[in-house]
Structure formats: structure tokens, C-alpha cells
Amino acid sequence: MLVLGPLGFATPWLLAALAALPVLWLILRAMPPSPRLVRFPGTRLLLGLRDARPVARHTPWWLLLIRMLAIAALILGFAGPVWKPAPDPAGQGPLLIVLDAGWAAAPDWPQRQTRALQAVDRAARDGQPAALLVADGRASATLPFLPASELAAQLRAVQPAPWETRYPSDLDALLSQAPSGLSVLWLSDGLDHPGRAALLSALAARGAVTVAPPDGPRLSLQSVPGDRPALRLRTTGTAAPDVIAYGVDPQGAPRELARLKPLAAPVAAAAGERLVPIDLPSELRNRITRFQIDGQGAAGAVVLADDSLRRRKVALVGDSAAREGQQLLSPMHYLRRALAPSTDLIEGGAADVLQAAPDVIVLADQIGLPEAEALQGWVDQGGLLIRFAGPRMAASDRLAEEPLLPVRLRAGGRDIGGALSWGDPRGLAPFAPEGPFAGLAIPADALVRAQLLPEPSPDLAPRTLAALTDGTPLVTRAPLGEGQVVLFHTTANAEWSNLALSGLFVEMLQRLVQSARAGSGAAAVPDPLADTYWTPVQVLDGFGQVRDPQDPVPVAGADFARGPAPGAPAGLYRAGERVAALNAGGPLVAAQGPADWPGATVEAQAQAPGVDLRGWLIALAVLLLALDALGSAWLARGRGPGKAVA
Numbered sequence: 001m002l003v004l005g006p007l008g009f010a011t012p013w014l015l016a017a018l019a020a021l022p023v024l025w026l027i028l029r030a031m032p033p034s035p036r037l038v039r040f041p042g043t044r045l046l047l048g049l050r051d052a053r054p055v056a057r058h059t060p061w062w063l064l065l066i067r068m069l070a071i072a073a074l075i076l077g078f079a080g081p082v083w084k085p086a087p088d089p090a091g092q093g094p095l096l097i098v099l100d101a102g103w104a105a106a107p108d109w110p111q112r113q114t115r116a117l118q119a120v121d122r123a124a125r126d127g128q129p130a131a132l133l134v135a136d137g138r139a140s141a142t143l144p145f146l147p148a149s150e151l152a153a154q155l156r157a158v159q160p161a162p163w164e165t166r167y168p169s170d171l172d173a174l175l176s177q178a179p180s181g182l183s184v185l186w187l188s189d190g191l192d193h194p195g196r197a198a199l200l201s202a203l204a205a206r207g208a209v210t211v212a213p214p215d216g217p218r219l220s221l222q223s224v225p226g227d228r229p230a231l232r233l234r235t236t237g238t239a240a241p242d243v244i245a246y247g248v249d250p251q252g253a254p255r256e257l258a259r260l261k262p263l264a265a266p267v268a269a270a271a272g273e274r275l276v277p278i279d280l281p282s283e284l285r286n287r288i289t290r291f292q293i294d295g296q297g298a299a300g301a302v303v304l305a306d307d308s309l310r311r312r313k314v315a316l317v318g319d320s321a322a323r324e325g326q327q328l329l330s331p332m333h334y335l336r337r338a339l340a341p342s343t344d345l346i347e348g349g350a351a352d353v354l355q356a357a358p359d360v361i362v363l364a365d366q367i368g369l370p371e372a373e374a375l376q377g378w379v380d381q382g383g384l385l386i387r388f389a390g391p392r393m394a395a396s397d398r399l400a401e402e403p404l405l406p407v408r409l410r411a412g413g414r415d416i417g418g419a420l421s422w423g424d425p426r427g428l429a430p431f432a433p434e435g436p437f438a439g440l441a442i443p444a445d446a447l448v449r450a451q452l453l454p455e456p457s458p459d460l461a462p463r464t465l466a467a468l469t470d471g472t473p474l475v476t477r478a479p480l481g482e483g484q485v486v487l488f489h490t491t492a493n494a495e496w497s498n499l500a501l502s503g504l505f506v507e508m509l510q511r512l513v514q515s516a517r518a519g520s521g522a523a524a525v526p527d528p529l530a531d532t533y534w535t536p537v538q539v540l541d542g543f544g545q546v547r548d549p550q551d552p553v554p555v556a557g558a559d560f561a562r563g564p565a566p567g568a569p570a571g572l573y574r575a576g577e578r579v580a581a582l583n584a585g586g587p588l589v590a591a592q593g594p595a596d597w598p599g600a601t602v603e604a605q606a607q608a609p610g611v612d613l614r615g616w617l618i619a620l621a622v623l624l625l626a627l628d629a630l631g632s633a634w635l636a637r638g639r640g641p642g643k644a645v646a
Contacts, residue, residue, distance in 0.1 A: 007081055011125075014079040021068055063631050070624035077617030082118075093181035093207055094130065094145055095123040098199075101136040101158060102165030103299035103570075103584050104189040106542045108215045109160055112187050114612075115212060116155055119185050123148035129179070134158055135193075137166030137566045142177050160542025162299035162571075162584055163564035167195035171202045182207025190214040190236060191588060192596065204599030211602045219293050220300040220585035224275070229309045231276040231291055233262050234588045241294045243276050247287040247305075257284060260291070272588075278309065286310050286359075292544060299570050302544040304581040306572065312513050314343040315353035318364030331364040331388060331492035334500040338509050354378055359516040364492050365390025372403050379404065380481030384516040386509075387485070388492040389413075389452045406463055406478035406485050407454040413496075414453050414472075425449045425497075426468040428504075433532060434576040435465050436511045437475075443502050448474065450496035451489040466508070475508070486512060532557035532575050539571035540584070546571075 009015065097116050099105075105112060116132075123130045130148040132155060133139055168174045184203050188211055203209050217237030224230045231243060245258040262274040278285065288309070293301040303309075316339075318332045332347070339345060339362075346356050350371035353361060361375070365388055369375065379385050385404060393399065394413035402409075416425050425447035431437040454460055454473055465486070466475040477486045490496045499505050533554035539547050555568045557575075560582065564570045570584040 006083060008083075009079045009081055011078070011080045014075060017075045018072065021072060024071065025064065025068060060635070063628060063635075066624050066628045066631065070621045070628065073617045073621035073624065077614050077621060081613040081617065083611040083613055093183045094128050094179045095119060095148065096131050096133065096143070096178065096182050096184045096203070096207075097151075097155070098133045098184060098186040098203070099135060099155075099158065100165045100187060100189040100191075100193075101134045101160050101542075102189060102191075102193070103160060103162055103301075103542050103544075104165065104191050104218045104220075104588075105187075105214070106160040106298040106544070107218075107296060109543075111215060113155065113158075116185070116187060117152060120148050120151050120155060123183075128183075131178070132158075133168075133174075135165045135167050136161040137163070139168050139174070141170070141173050143174055144177065145179065160298075161566070162540045162542050162569040163566070164300075164584070164586070165189055165191065165193045166566075167193065167199045169195065171199060175202060175206065178206060180206065184209040186211045186600070188213055190218055200597060200600060209597075209600035211597050211600045213603065218300075218588055219296050219298075220588055221276075221291060221293055221303045221583075222585040223303050223309060223581070223583060229278050231260070231278065231303060233274045233276055233293065234585070235272040236588055237272065240274050241296070243291050244294050245278075245280070245288045245291050247284075247289045249287070254289075257288060259294075286312075290546070297543045299540045299542055299544045299564075299584040301585065302540060302570075303583050303585060304538070304540070304546075304570075304572055306579055306581040310514075312343045312359040312516055313356065314339050314345055314360045314362060314513060315356065315358040316345060316347045316362050316364070317350050317353060317366060318362075329493060329495070331390065331500075334493050334505070335362055335364060335509075338500075338506040339513065342510055343513060350375060358383070360384045360386060360513050363387045365392045367393050367396050367402055368398070376404060376480070379483035379485060382482040384483060384512070385485045386488070386512060388488045388490070390491045390495070394452060404480075404485055406476040406487050407460060407473070408457065410453045410455055413450050415450050416448065426470055426472075428474065428499075429467045429469050429471070431466060436515055436576075436578070437466060437508055438532065438576065438578070440504060440507050440511070443504055446497075446499050446502045446504055448490055448497040448499065450491075453489070484515075532560075534560045534573035534575045534580070534582075536569070537572045537574050537579065539569045541569075 097119060099112065099116060120130055124147070128148060129145040130151045131143040131145045132151055133143060138161075182203070184207055186200075186203075186209060190213055200209065217235050217239070219233065219235045219237075219241070221243065222232045222234070224232050233240060233243065240262040243260040243262070244256055245260060246254065247257045249255050249257070258280055260276050260278065262276045266272065266274050280288075288305045290305055291303040316332055316335055318335075319330065336345065343360075346353055346358060350361075350363075350366075350369050351374070354371065354374055361378070361383065363369075363385070375385065387405070391413075393402075393409075396402070397411065399409050399411050427444065427447055428442045430442065431440060433439075448468055451468075451472065451474065454476065460473065460476075463476045463478050464473045465477050467473050472489075474489050475486065476489070477484055490499065492500060494500050533556055535554045536549040536552045539549050541547055549571070553567065555573065559565070559568055560573065560580075562568075563586070564582055564584045568582065570582050572579060572581055
């Protein structure tokens with residue numbers, strides 16, 4: 001490329017055609033030979049007549065100028081002019097382009113492609129072979145060096161991946177076919193990924209390396225689940241932009257629902273971390289589908305909302321009035337302690353809580369409610385009803401007629417550890433891997449002393465979510481319309497078991513609550529040791545756009561726990577009834593200048609790829625030729641001056 005000040009030319013030899021412009025000027029202005037004078041007596045009759053359309057002696061200067069400018073614009077356009085072109089990589093040997101292709105490269109991806117294409121064009125003009133290393137973890141074992149002209153189409157087809165940049169591990173095999181005297185152009189995303197230093201050392205030993213840093217800081221977003229969910233904003237710069245919450249409005253149309261402000265004080269000044277609280281009403285929070293950093297189009301700047309970021313509205317119906325000093329005997333006490341940190345609780349009678357449109361209703365030893373029909377209609381529309389057994393339910397003589405039960409129950413309770421029982425209190429059997437309690441650890445001291453037994457039936461086994469070690473059901477569930485009914489066959493307090501005193505009780509309730517209609521399933525953290533496979537429901541591309549998976553391939557639980565990777569892109573995944581988000585945002589480590597790139601030439605700043613002026617100049621030439629045609633037509637109609645064009 002020939003560079004003249006701020007202007008560069010991809011094919012400078014075409015500029016030699018500009019030397020022909022003076023010749024064309026002289027040709028167009030050449031005077032025709034003077035006519036020979038022949039006297040004829042009859043022509044005296046024509047003396048004094050004037051021709052309304054005189055024949056021009058030569059082309060007007062202004063029309064000649066338009067034509068010269070049009071020709072000059074065409075010559076300059078075909079010469080490939082670029083305004084402030086990026087410098088070519090150092091060296092003149094075979095070209096190797098290393099392209100960081102993780103989500104951090106997405107914000108300035110078009111500029112990266114343009115820069116790489118310019119380097120490929122230079123290699124093609126010089127007759128040098130070229131190779132492309134796309135650092136997304138899917139590179140081939142070796143790098144084939146092809147004619148540079150064949151690499152342009154491959155380069156245009158590359159897109160950033162929805163995971164971090166990944167470099168090959170076997171560098172000797174990768175560079176085994178690389179010729180000597182390489183000219184390396186490394187388009188970095190500015191982050192210090194594992195294996196970067198080793199790859200740089202291997203490349204620097206084979207040729208000159210030029211590193212092009214990114215244009216601007218990198219930002220990422222990460223969810224912080226807990227009792228008060230929040231987001232963690234990380235940046236390699238100093239700016240802390242807003243976080244936009246997207247979702248669906250009451251009419252079902254996607255739109256921006258809220259704009260969240262990061263806290264002013266950073267969590268860690270060196271890492272540029274700030275917390276973004278999600279202080280939104282439950283009704284609004286449950287409509288959110290994703291969070292995204294304002295102005296950032298990258299998968300790492302997007303957090304897909306799963307049930308860990310949503311709060312359910314849970315209604316408790318039971319005997320809330322406990323006598324003084326007997327709060328620990330009330331089932332409502334244990335339910336409040338278990339659900340209050342992660343849900344919005346409301347209490348009252350069945351008729352009152354139905355007016356509040358809850359996501360979940362919990363009945364603590366309630367039977368024969370007059371609102372049974374209204375409760376059934378609520379469950380039919382998608383509600384989750386959780387019921388607990390107790391002395392009142394066990395003493396009922398109309399238990400077989402009780403509606404809204406997942407299974408038919410026997411009259412009377414089963415006393416396992418009493419004086420009339422031959423057995424000891426029972427522990428819990430391991431949970432099924434496809435159930436809502438999959439992966440939960442069962443305490444050894446969690447024992448059940450009494451329970452309500454179901455009537456034997458063929459559908460009892462598929463409706464059992466948890467059982468005791470003797471096989472008798474502890475938790476059963478049945479669908480009803482679009483909703484579900486769940487029954488704990490023991491009490492919500494410590495009267496029949498010590499389950500309510502364990503952390504397992506809290507985890508089981510949270511799993512059930514999170515499976516309510518406000519979300520699509522439980523957002524439990526996957527257990528890498530569990531034999532679980534996660535199927536993608538929605539996936540993100542490198543630019544942070546939500547896509548439907550083309551060929552959904554299940555991902556093993558161990559691979560899922562490692563985070564986004566080739567074969568497991570960022571997105572929403574389902575395992576049975578559990579749905580979890582696999583988000584790409586994570587810690588950021590900014591590249592710290594030339595000291596992090598030993599043996600390489602690091603550009604002072606991210607350089608713009610240059611403005612290609614070819615299209616503008618050709619468009620200008622077409623416009624000038626159109627003006628020439630209009631001017632010629634105008635003169636031909638005799639509307640011009642006396643000196644008109646022929």
C-alpha cells in the first residue's frame with residue numbers, strides 16, 4: 001500500500017493514469033481545421049442571416065472541467081484510496097492473522113474484520129501465503145497456509161463466539177506447517193486469557209508480531225444470586241453505564257422495562273467492579289427476560305434472567321395465631337423462616353390471598369375449606385398449591401372426599417416411632433435425578449416419625465417426588481389443569497418430623513416455589529457430580545442476541561458447571577423441571593500495554609481500520625457524468641451561450 005500523508009492507495013499503479021488527463025484536455029480542446037473559403041454568387045442572398053443554433057468551435061470550459069473531474073474520480077476510486085489506513089503488520093513474510101474471537105471481541109467486530117481484510121489484501125499483492133487462527137477454541141490441529149486471496153471469504157464468515165477467547169494448547173502441532181519468517185497480525189480483545197503468553201512466545205520465535213489492541217474498554221455483566229439478587233458490572237475502564245432490563249409488557253410485547261443504576265462506590269477499585277441492585281417490584285421483576293449493559297453488544301454484557309433472579313409471591317394459609325411462648329409449635333413459623341428470604345410473603349384466609357394473585361399458595365394442615373372451588377380454579381390457571389399434612393387432616397373422617405390432593409389418602413396417620421410401632425423413625429431416600437429435588441444433599445439426622453399414607457394405585461410411583469427409606473411417599477405431586485398440587489405427607493413443624501429443623505426443608509421449598517408459573521423451572525446451581533444433562537432452550541450469539549438453538553445437543557452436568565464453551569454456548573438450559581442460565585460474563589483482566597506483549601510491536605492505541613473512499617469516489621464520478629449529460633443536453637437545445645458544444 002502506498003501511503004501519501006493521511007491517504008493510502010491499495011493499487012497505486014493505477015495513479016499513473018492521472019498523467020493522461022492533460023492529454024485528454026488537449027484533445028477535447030483541439031480546434032478543427034479552418035474551412036476553405038469558396039466564393040459562390042448565390043450565397044449573397046444569405047448575407048445578414050443569423051443561425052439560431054451556431055456550431056461550437058470547442059467545448060465550454062466548465063463542461064470540460066466536469067468531464068476531467070469525473071475521469072479523475074474514477075482513476076482515484078479504482079486505485080483503492082483509504083483515509084488514514086492502519087499500518088501493515090511488521091515484516092514481509094507469510095501472513096498469519098490471530099483473531100481473538102470470544103465475546104469480548106464483539107463490540108468492535110466490524111473494525112476487526114476490516115483491518116484483517118486489509119492485511120490479507122496486502123499479502124495478496126505481495127504474493128505471500130496467509131493463514132487465519134480464530135481463537136475460539138475450535139481451531140484445527142494445524143494451520144494451512146493458503147493463497148491470501150482465498151482467505152478473504154473465510155475471514156468474512158467468522159463471527160464472535162458466545163464464550164471467552166480460547167487459544168490452542170498444542171502449539172507445536174499448530175505451527176508445524178508454518179513457514180519461516182512469519183508476519184503476524186494479532187487482533188487482541190484486550191483480555192489476558194489462559195495460554196496467551198505461551199502462544200505469543202511461540203509466534204515471536206517464528207517472526208515479527210504486531211498486536212492491535214481493542215478500541216475502548218471491555219465490560220461484562222454477571223448475576224449475583226441470593227436473598228437480594230443483584231448484578232455485578234465489571235469494566236477495564238472507568239465508565240459505569242446503566243444496565244437495561246428487557247422483558248414483555250402486559251400485552252406480551254418485548255420492550256425495555258427498567259433502567260438500573262450501578263452503585264457509585266466500586267466493589268474493587270482495581271478490577272472496576274460495581275454492584276447493580278435489582279430493586280424492582282415482584283410483578284415487574286418476573287417479567288424480565290434479560291439484563292444488558294447499555295450500548296454493549298456482546299454476550300458477556302448480557303445476563304439471561306432465570307428463576308434465581310425472580311421473587312415469587314407466596315401466600316400462607318394456616319393458623320397464624322400462636323399462643324404466647326409457643327411460636328415454635330406453629331407450622332407458620334417454620335414456613336415464614338424458610339420462605340421469607342427468597343419470596344414475597346402474604347398471609348390470610350384463602351379468600352383473601354386469592355385476591356392478591358399469588359404464584360404459590362401454601363396450606364398448613366387445612367382441610368374442608370369453603371374456598372375449595374375457587375382454589376381449584378386458581379390451580380387450573382397455572383397456580384402451584386403446596387399442602388402440608390397434620391393432626392387435623394389425619395383426624396378427618398372425610399379425608400377420601402377432600403379435593404385438591406395429588407393422591408388418595410388413608411384415614412388416620414402412620415406412627416413410625418411411637419409406642420405401638422415396631423419400627424424406628426425413617427430417613428429420606430435419595431431423590432430421583434430427574435425430579436425437582438435432584439442434587440440436594442439429605443442430612444443423616446433428618447427423620448420422619450409420622451406421616452399420612454396414600455392409597456395404593458398404579459400412578460403413585462410417578463407422582464412421588466420424595467420417599468422414605470422404606471419406600472413410602474413423603475412428597476407427592478399431580479398436575480391439575482395448567483398448575484400443580486403438591487402434598488407433604490408430614491407436618492410443616494417439628495411435631496411429626498425434624499425435617500423442618502434442617503436446611504433441606506428450606507431447599508425443598510425453594511425448589512418447589514421456583515417451579516411455579518412465574519418462571520419455567522427451578523434455577524438451581526448444577527451439580528457437576530450429578531448425572532444430569534442440560535438441553536439448550538435459548539442460546540446467545542457472540543453479539544448478545546437471543547437465538548433458538550438449531551440442533552440442541554444436551555450438555556453433561558460437569559461440562560455445564562464449567563461455564564460457556566464450544567458445544568455449550570451461553571443461553572438458557574433445561575434439565576427436567578429445572579431451568580438455569582449459562583451466562584458468559586465473568587472476571588476481566590485488562591492487557592497492560594507493551595509489558596504484557598514481550599517480543600511484539602504493540603500499537604499505541606486501537607487504530608481505526610481507515611475509511612475506504614472507493615465507493616464515495618465512484619459515486620462522485622457517476623454524479624459528475626450525470627451532470628455532463630444534463631449540460632450537454634441543455635446546450636444542444638440552444639439554451640447555452642453562443643459558444644456551445646457540438
